[in-house]
Amino acid sequence: MHIDDALRARRSIRAFRPDPVPLELVREILQAATLSPSGTNIQPWKVHVAAGAVRARLEAEVLAHRESDPEDKAAEFPRSSKRKEPYTTRMRTLGKAMYGLLEIPKGDQAANWRQWGRNYQFFDAPVGLIFTIDKDLDAMSFVDLGIFAQSLMLAAAARGLGTCAQGAWNNYWTVTRRVLSIPEDEYIVFGMSLGYADETAPVNSLVAEREPVDSFASFHGF
């Protein structure tokens, strides 16, 4: 597959078929992702991969915690909830398109809550990944982790698998840490769903808009 075709083939998948992903295939995708660059080659990425009964327990415990303590939304590491333009508009555009496909009317808080909760079911994907990083590393290692995640998503896409990166897993990290026995000295940075896309689900037809090159790049000395 041409790399640009893989870039186009990867889109966030938010409804999966139950078909299992064999461990060997998960390992192959992770192996491919290790080819990612990282500053001074420290390869700071750590991935906790959950399937089967463990994944089911993670889902059940996080959802139960979420119902019992809905306000427990803080990430483990500093994050700002402030958004300004042009980001607010882009975020709203995505939300409108996604909730439109899901047929969730604007302002339906109960339906919004339920749909966001689908994150913690990995959108029914059979494999859930939790990405962590040692707490004593600096911001550059978060960059490395993001690059690694994109490599992983492209390697998955090239093999016909769908993924969705999920910052939602910032929340309820106390539960995730406990269920997956994640060491205290690692930050839980984000999660990811991995599996086979349910092509019949309208939400998977979402194509998120992109801004043109001239909106973010400035050229000097050409």
Ligand SMILES: Cc1cc2nc3c(=O)[nH]c(=O)nc-3n(C[C@H](O)[C@H](O)[C@H](O)COP(=O)(O)O)c2cc1C
């Ligand atoms: C770091 C990161 C966190 C994300 N968190 C979530 C999430 O929690 N839930 C979700 O449904 N999508 C999440 N997404 C997916 C984005 O909404 C998606 O990448 C964006 O809208 C562009 O669409 P595309 O991935 O289909 O190209 C996340 C993506 C990234 C890179």
